[in-house]
Every structure is written in C-alpha cells, then in structure tokens.
Amino acid sequence: xxxxxxxxxxxxxxxxxxxxxxxxxxxxxxxxxxxxxxxxxxxxxxxxxxxxxxxxxxxxxxxxxxxxxxxxxxxxxxxxxxxxxxxxxxxxxxxx
Ligand code: SF4
Ligand code: SF4
Numbered sequence: 276x277x278x279x280x281x282x283x284x285x286x287x288x289x290x291x292x293x294x295x296x297x298x299x300x301x302x303x304x305x306x307x308x309x310x311x312x313x314x315x316x317x318x319x320x321x322x323x324x325x326x327x328x329x330x331x332x333x334x335x336x337x338x339x340x341x342x343x344x345x346x347x348x349x350x351x352x353x354x355x356x357x358x359x360x361x362x363x364x365x366x367x368x369x370x371x
C-alpha cells in the first residue's frame with residue numbers, strides 16, 4: 276500500500292516536508308515515494324498529505340494508477356476540454 280509520483284511532477288518540494296514517514300525524496304527528473312515507507316498516511320492523517328498539498332493534477336497516483344487529484348479537479352477545467360486539447364492541441368471556441 277503506497278502512493279506513487281508520476282512524470283508530471285514538477286519538483287516543487289511542497290510534498291516532501293509533509294510526509295510523516297519521510298518517504299518522499301527529490302529525484303531526477305521527478306520526486307519519488309519509497310513504497311516501503313509510504314503508509315498512505317494511515318494512522319497519522321485522514322488524507323494523504325502529499326496529495327493534499329500537490330498543485331499538479333495526476334502527479335500522485337494510487338497502486339492501480341488512479342490519480343488522487345484527477346485532471347480538472349484542481350483547475351476546474353471540464354474534462355472534455357482537457358481531452359479535446361490533449362487530442363487536437365487546441366480547444367474550439369463557439370463562434371470563432
Ligand atoms: S501518502 Fe503520506 S506516507 Fe505516503 S508518501 Fe504521501 S505523505 Fe508520505
Ligand atoms: S507536490 Fe506534487 S509536483 Fe510538487 S514535488 Fe510533490 S509530487 Fe511533485
């Protein structure tokens with residue numbers, strides 16, 4: 276039972292000091308979580324502290340790869356617009 280940091284991590288250091296188990300390390304190119312140390316914060320906090328502070332959507336995922344902060348959850352951008360942009364490189368604006 277451990278979380279994982281993905282390739283979209285920007286290395287902002289926000290999560291590292293909050294981990295109660297010192298499971299997070301600065302890495303190259305992204306930070307990493309030691310699976311032997313991560314407890315998903317059980318027994319210390321109600322929610323995983325790294326995911327609570329992380330400002331990047333989809334940077335922290337669970338064991339099956341589901342992001343704790345899914346696309347759109349922090350920015351409020353509707354998922355269909357994110358998918359359109361990721362597919363086409365642009366977003367069509369009505370009347371333009
Ligand atoms: S879920 Fe908790 S224990 Fe695991 S890396 Fe994040 S802050 Fe550390
Ligand atoms: S808070 Fe998120 S973006 Fe910042 S270092 Fe941690 S995982 Fe990477």
